[in-house]
Each structure stands twice: as structure tokens, then as C-alpha cells.
Amino acid sequence: MDDLYRDVIVEHFKNPGYKGILDPHDISFEDENPLCGDHLRIDLRVDENNKVKEAAFSGHGCAISQASADLLLESIIGKSLDEVKKYTKNDVLELIGIELGPVRLKCALLSLKILKAGVYGLGEASDDLVEEE
Numbered sequence: 601m602d603d604l605y606r607d608v609i610v611e612h613f614k615n616p617g618y619k620g621i622l623d624p625h626d627i628s629f630e631d632e633n634p635l636c637g638d639h640l641r642i643d644l645r646v647d648e649n650n651k652v653k654e655a656a657f658s659g660h661g662c663a664i665s666q667a668s669a670d671l672l673l674e675s676i677i678g679k680s681l682d683e684v685k686k687y688t689k690n691d692v693l694e695l696i697g698i699e700l701g702p703v704r705l706k707c708a709l710l711s712l713k714i715l716k717a718g719v720y721g722l723g724e725a726s727d728d729l730v731e732e733e
């Protein structure tokens with residue numbers, strides 16, 4: 601694993617900038633990784649132009665899931681909800697910057713799945729949400 605990127609993950613896991621709960625919020629969604637039961641919730645506040653103004657995640661999970669949630673939320677601040685809908689697996693992998701096996705990939709993509717289910721206003725999150733459109 602590349603040391604620089606590993607350091608980024610450890611740093612975001614230990615000192616997340618976007619951990620917390622937004623109450624009230626405009627969008628909120630929560631779900632879990634079926635492989636491990638780790639649970640994540642994402643809250644967003646948007647401005648009058650439907651751009652993400654504030655974002656926060658809460659819940660528990662491994663370093664990869666927590667760090668990827670933090671990196672993902674950091675990257676969507678100021679973006680429109682339409683832009684967020686276009687995020688895919690590759691965007692998250694680019695943010696994380698390391699190769700991941702299939703199990704770790706589920707950890708890394710949990711936040712994107714939850715974020716997109718919330719932005720689309722879906723009743724449940726599906727793995728299709730993280731694939732290329």
C-alpha cells in the first residue's frame with residue numbers, strides 16, 4: 601500500500617472533518633454494510649441553489665469506511681445535487697488512492713451508496729448506485 605495514501609486514510613479516520621449529525625438537515629439517509637453490519641448515516645444541508653452547504657456522517661465502521669466517508673463529504677461541499685448524483689465508484693477510489701480487494705471495496709463504497717440513495721430520495725440503497733452510469 602502506498603504510504604502517502606495510507607497516511608491520508610489514517611488521518612481522515614483519526615481526525616475526521618465531517619463527523620457528526622446535522623439536525624435539522626435537508627437530506628439524511630442511513631444504511632449498513634451487509635457484510636459486517638457496520639452502520640453509517642449521512643446528513644446534508646443544501647443552499648437555495650441545491651448546492652451542498654454542509655455535510656456530516658455518523659455511525660461506526662472500519663478505517664476505510666470512515667475515511668472514505670470523510671473524503672467523500674469533503675469533496676462534495678459546494679457541488680450541486682445533480683453533480684453528486686454523477687459520482688461513481690471511480691471517484692471514491694480516486695479519493696482513496698489505493699488498490700482495494702472486494703471486501704474492502706464494499707467498505708470504501710458504503711458512504712457513496714448511502715449518499716446517493718439520500719440525494720436521489722430512494723427508500724433503500726442499492727449497489728447499482730455506485731457503478732458507472
Ligand code: FES
Binds near residue numbers: 637665
Ligand atoms: Fe465494516 Fe469496513 S469492515 S465497513
